[in-house]
Amino acid sequence: MASNAPIGVFDSGIGGTTVVKELIASLPNEKIIYYGDTARVPYGNKSKETIITYSRQIAKFLLEKEVKAIVIACNTASAVALETLRHELTVPVIGVVKPGAKAAAEATKNNKIGVIATRATVNSGIYEEFLHKTDPKIHVYKQACPLFVPLVEEGWIDDDVTRSIIHRYLDGLLKKNIDALILGCTHYPLLAEEIGKVTGDKVKLVNPAFECAREFRYVLEENDILCEEENPHENEFYVSDDPASFAGFANSILGEGSVKKDNVFIKNFD
Amino acid sequence: MASNAPIGVFDSGIGGTTVVKELIASLPNEKIIYYGDTARVPYGNKSKETIITYSRQIAKFLLEKEVKAIVIACNTASAVALETLRHELTVPVIGVVKPGAKAAAEATKNNKIGVIATRATVNSGIYEEFLHKTDPKIHVYKQACPLFVPLVEEGWIDDDVTRSIIHRYLDGLLKKNIDALILGCTHYPLLAEEIGKVTGDKVKLVNPAFECAREFRYVLEENDILCEEENPHENEFYVSDDPASFAGFANSILGEGSVKKDNVFIKNFD
Numbered sequence: 001m002a003s004n005a006p007i008g009v010f011d012s013g014i015g016g017t018t019v020v021k022e023l024i025a026s027l028p029n030e031k032i033i034y035y036g037d038t039a040r041v042p043y044g045n046k047s048k049e050t051i052i053t054y055s056r057q058i059a060k061f062l063l064e065k066e067v068k069a070i071v072i073a074c075n076t077a078s079a080v081a082l083e084t085l086r087h088e089l090t091v092p093v094i095g096v097v098k099p100g101a102k103a104a105a106e107a108t109k110n111n112k113i114g115v116i117a118t119r120a121t122v123n124s125g126i127y128e129e130f131l132h133k134t135d136p137k138i139h140v141y142k143q144a145c146p147l148f149v150p151l152v153e154e155g156w157i158d159d160d161v162t163r164s165i166i167h168r169y170l171d172g173l174l175k176k177n178i179d180a181l182i183l184g185c186t187h188y189p190l191l192a193e194e195i196g197k198v199t200g201d202k203v204k205l206v207n208p209a210f211e212c213a214r215e216f217r218y219v220l221e222e223n224d225i226l227c228e229e230e231n232p233h234e235n236e237f238y239v240s241d242d243p244a245s246f247a248g249f250a251n252s253i254l255g256e257g258s259v260k261k262d263n264v265f266i267k268n269f270d
Numbered sequence: 271m272a273s274n275a276p277i278g279v280f281d282s283g284i285g286g287t288t289v290v291k292e293l294i295a296s297l298p299n300e301k302i303i304y305y306g307d308t309a310r311v312p313y314g315n316k317s318k319e320t321i322i323t324y325s326r327q328i329a330k331f332l333l334e335k336e337v338k339a340i341v342i343a344c345n346t347a348s349a350v351a352l353e354t355l356r357h358e359l360t361v362p363v364i365g366v367v368k369p370g371a372k373a374a375a376e377a378t379k380n381n382k383i384g385v386i387a388t389r390a391t392v393n394s395g396i397y398e399e400f401l402h403k404t405d406p407k408i409h410v411y412k413q414a415c416p417l418f419v420p421l422v423e424e425g426w427i428d429d430d431v432t433r434s435i436i437h438r439y440l441d442g443l444l445k446k447n448i449d450a451l452i453l454g455c456t457h458y459p460l461l462a463e464e465i466g467k468v469t470g471d472k473v474k475l476v477n478p479a480f481e482c483a484r485e486f487r488y489v490l491e492e493n494d495i496l497c498e499e500e501n502p503h504e505n506e507f508y509v510s511d512d513p514a515s516f517a518g519f520a521n522s523i524l525g526e527g528s529v530k531k532d533n534v535f536i537k538n539f540d
Contacts, residue, residue, distance in 0.1 A: 038315065039310070039316055039320055040309070040310060041315070045308065045311070045511070045512060045515065046308075046309055046511045046512065047511050047512055050309055050511055146420045146423065146424055147417065147420050147421070147424065149420075150416045150417050150419075150420050151417070153416065154416055154417065160434075161431065161434050161435060161438065164430075164431050164434070165431060168431065241315070241316050241317050241320055242315060242316065242317055245315065
């Protein structure tokens with residue numbers, strides 16, 4: 001596989017653009033082909049079988065685009081479909097969950113780690129599975145935060161209502177004396193500053209998107225497919241619905257003008 | 271078509287069970303076959319073409335079950351797909367939007383009507399289209415309330431955070447001096463009591479689910495297919511994903527034991 005082949009990134013919708021942001025920062029020479037399943041978002045309330053079916057369809061599409069490696073930017077799909085795709089595909093596949101769990105295990109001093117995520121990711125038990133593999137002594141305290149995604153999408157960030165809801169979700173975790181907190185949904189890093197005000201300095205916030213981009217660099221190096229020379233490129237974006245809304249949100253994350261409307265295409269599997 | 275044939279009801283997900291509740295109250299002899307598209311919910315952020323495709327698939331499935339008439343319990347699908355289905359199908363089709371708009375037009379005295387709904391329903395302009403057809407002098411004031419659905423699904427009903435968010439969304443409408451407010455999303459009637467505390471007695475809250483069930487009765491009568499004799503039956507429920515969660519929510523709306531797990535089936539169109 002040529003090192004100047006593109007990398008594939010997929011998510012259930014628009015949130016994976018926070019992972020793209022970290023990938024661009026960490027791997028500026030890599031061309032990214034992003035797939036956001038905006039017609040079938042959210043994956044959170046779907047069954048394991050359905051999520052695996054969707055992830056397979058998307059991975060097949062990315063491979064047709066000749067990607068050299070795939071990043072599952074969606075926590076739910078990472079939790080549910082990573083092992084299947086690794087088993088079935090010949091290119092390296094990485095998810096956001098394992099790097100996030102690893103960073104949290106390194107950050108904690110008292111072995112008390114909080115995980116906030118969608119209900120599906122929380123119920124999947126995937127973060128504690130990885131954390132316990134790293135260190136069985138770690139205690140994991142979980143909280144689903146279903147209001148966070150719509151709050152971010154409303155743009156209510158620096159906002160009293162949002163702070164009340166952050167308190168509602170996090171006070172229980174803070175009482176458990178956690179000293180690390182995994183932001184286990186791609187939208188949550190956008191609330192990191194407000195979450196940090198509630199958790200205080202003693203709790204290290206872990207952004208799996210950032211950790212994933214760092215680990216992905218190692219994966220490319222190990223497989224000798226890191227693009228090291230300058231590689232002028234336009235990233236490509238595919239969505240299953242509503243490219244205009246996608247471009248708007250993506251530009252709010254990646255910087256205005258980063259995603260040109262002409263580079264967002266519709267691709268469906270129905 | 272036999273009058274003891276079932277009626278078909280569909281929604282993008284679980285919210286349409288509030289329409290089922292009103293149909294059972296108004297039409298106790300009718301057997302209901304419900305389809306909730308829980309794998310593809312929400313429809314709100316999908317394109318018109320996608321919503322029409324999905325609605326056609328579901329209507330075809332309900333007709334295979336030999337329904338005598340169809341209720342579109344979803345505001346978004348009513349807004350977007352009602353005319354297409356009416357044109358293409360030979361059974362009567364009714365949506366929730368038109369009966370809701372009609373009731374609001376009858377309720378208002380000052381011709382100032384508020385509409386709250388998902389962003390998609392608000393952007394579709396469907397409520398004001400029907401309201402202006404009824405009376406061009408009516409002024410329509412709209413507000414998308416994306417936080418309401420997750421608040422209901424969290425069960426945060428009688429709650430300070432919810433009241434703050436209701437104020438945030440409704441204060442602008444109240445300043446316009448509206449005297450009727452359409453609850454234009456199937457989840458919103460579950461917040462009606464709290465919404466009523468904010469809007470006060472001078473604003474008539476209109477529940478399109480209730481109005482739709484009343485109008486549907488006329489439609490069955492007109493077509494001579496109302497089931498007038500006692501007709502012992504079990505309603506049937508189909509979902510595209512996660513029947514267990516559906517049964518839980520449906521029972522919270524329809525009363526515990528109303529939806530037996532054995533009567534919730536999976537049906538997909540992929």
